[in-house]
Amino acid sequence: MFLQTGADMPLPPKINKQLRQLIEIQAGPHRNPQPVGIIGPSTCNEACRSAAYKVASVLASAGVPIICGGRGGVMEAACHGAYDMGGVTIGILPEEDRRSANKYVTLTLPTGIGEIRNALIVRGSECVVAIGGGMGTLSEMALGVKWNKAVFTLYEEFRLPGAQAAENTDQLIEWVIEYLVRKSDASLE
DSSP: OOEEEETTTTTOOHHHHHHHHHHHHHHHHTOOSOOOOEESSSSOOOHHHHHHHHHHHHHHTTTOOOEOOOOTTTHHHHHHHHHHHHHOOOEEEEESTTTTTOOTTTTEEEOGGGGGHHHHHTTTOSSSEEEOOOHHHHHHHHHHTTTTTTEEEEEEEOOOOOEEEOSSHHHHHHHHHHHHHHHHHTTTT
């Protein structure tokens, strides 16, 4: 038996076991309400879109909110994945209004501060998941490392010391869930 996310995406047994732990944590009194940041370019290929959708749908299925830049590409795919699972998606927009938000954002925060909003995304994240690359994504990854956030990457354009580069989507999901469970366990001590 395995849990499923989104469009019939089976998960390996190890991830299913970890996901069950995370679901229990998120359903209990010690849940972590802080979102996971999913960052990446606004224009991306299908591999990045698919990975962002899957990561976000798995996390949302456990009750983990998602925070991102709220626009297209990786951000839209992540919001779509979380939305399809009934999850909460927070879009921190660079513009002064919500018109640029993708249709899957459940909470928009138009900032009017341009790319400086990248700092808000990272600061508001429990950990940062970077899928794909570009200079904006690199800046967010660097802020995450600087602020001692866990930074996980997939299909990154640039290797950043301090970030953990996954080889595939399942490994990325496994690492993020392990981190969230460990972080929850540490908060109980």
